[in-house]
């Protein structure tokens with residue numbers, strides 16, 4: 001996948017053209033109202049720019065996981081209302097994304113108008129990447145703009161298939177995301193550090209394997225650090241750990257040594273005997289965890305040590321919390337390191353890129369999201385990028401095709 005081959009619509013005359021934009025409008029909705037419009041706020045400037053250039057913009061997206069055709073609860077209609085408010089202009093809503101109704105909605109658009117079509121996943125062809133469905137979608141547009149990085153790890157009709165039928169471009173949000181990730185992983189300023197936390201080693205083996213080959217320091221925290229500690233002969237009591245992955249952890253440590261990547265594990269921990277809010281807790285060295293206690297956060301010495309590592313780094317990539325951050329007070333280690341990274345970033349000393357659902361929630365809780373260089377809201381796509389995998393929705397946009 002040659003990312004330099006990605007083309008944007010800059011310099012293309014889109015006036016009067018029907019431009020299909022694949023966005024990710026899968027936002028939280030409660031009682032018909034959008035409760036967190038972050039994803040909308042990020043993608044709408046690109047939609048508005050196309051409309052301002054005279055395009056007829058047709059926005060398509062999935063929403064939730066409909067099982068068998070249309071479901072009233074999973075209609076995109078409430079999103080059209082939110083878009084209308086945020087954009088301050090009329091949004092035409094198409095009650096289907098293909099066929100006569102969609103054609104009628106699109107046919108009525110004037111230059112500079114915006115339409116949102118109903119949930120793509122109401123049709124089975126979307127997730128199956130059925131060429132017939134992609135061709136039906138393609139009939140609605142003259143060109144295609146992929147602007148849903150968070151969906152790019154899926155080869156669906158609207159992310160991959162469509163590019164076989166229409167001249168295809170990368171949207172501004174997708175470019176922003178790719179550029180941020182390239183800056184942190186592909187062409188970073190060194191030394192580089194990665195923080196990988198979260199519950200289990202088993203879900204992040206490819207991420208860890210890819211990162212040890214790419215970064216200078218790998219800081220491991222969260223439940224997965226327990227497996228690494230255990231694999232190094234440390235007793236972690238009742239902590240969350242995966243003994244069946246000791247060999248994997250050891251392989252990763254060996255690989256890191258060979259590649260010149262230093263793995264940094266916690267040296268102290270906040271332990272408790274109950275996994276609940278406000279549980280009695282204490283700080284101990286990692287080799288002093290009692291048999292009936294569990295590690296729920298990294299301790300202050302670990303935070304100080306990892307802060308020093310960040311201070312000596314120029315680039316940081318972060319995925320996964322260092323402790324059970326949702327349960328007070330076991331978020332303190334994650335929050336403290338997040339604040340340190342934010343400060344270094346604000347001082348212009350660190351490029352910090354973070355991503356993944358839990359990580360975004362942790363950074364929000366620490367109040368530092370805006371101080372990071374870039375925070376990706378993509379979950380699966382962000383992780384697959386960290387794994388070094390080719391994302392089909394992006395690879396498709398880099399291929400030369402004759403239409």
Ligand code: AMP
Pocket residue numbers: 197198199200203221222223224240295296297319320321322323324325326358
């Ligand atoms: P992941 O989805 O793999 O990124 O894992 C995130 C989850 O890991 C969060 O819900 C945290 O509460 C949990 N977590 C992090 N550290 C620990 C720990 N030491 N013990 C138990 N759960 C943890």
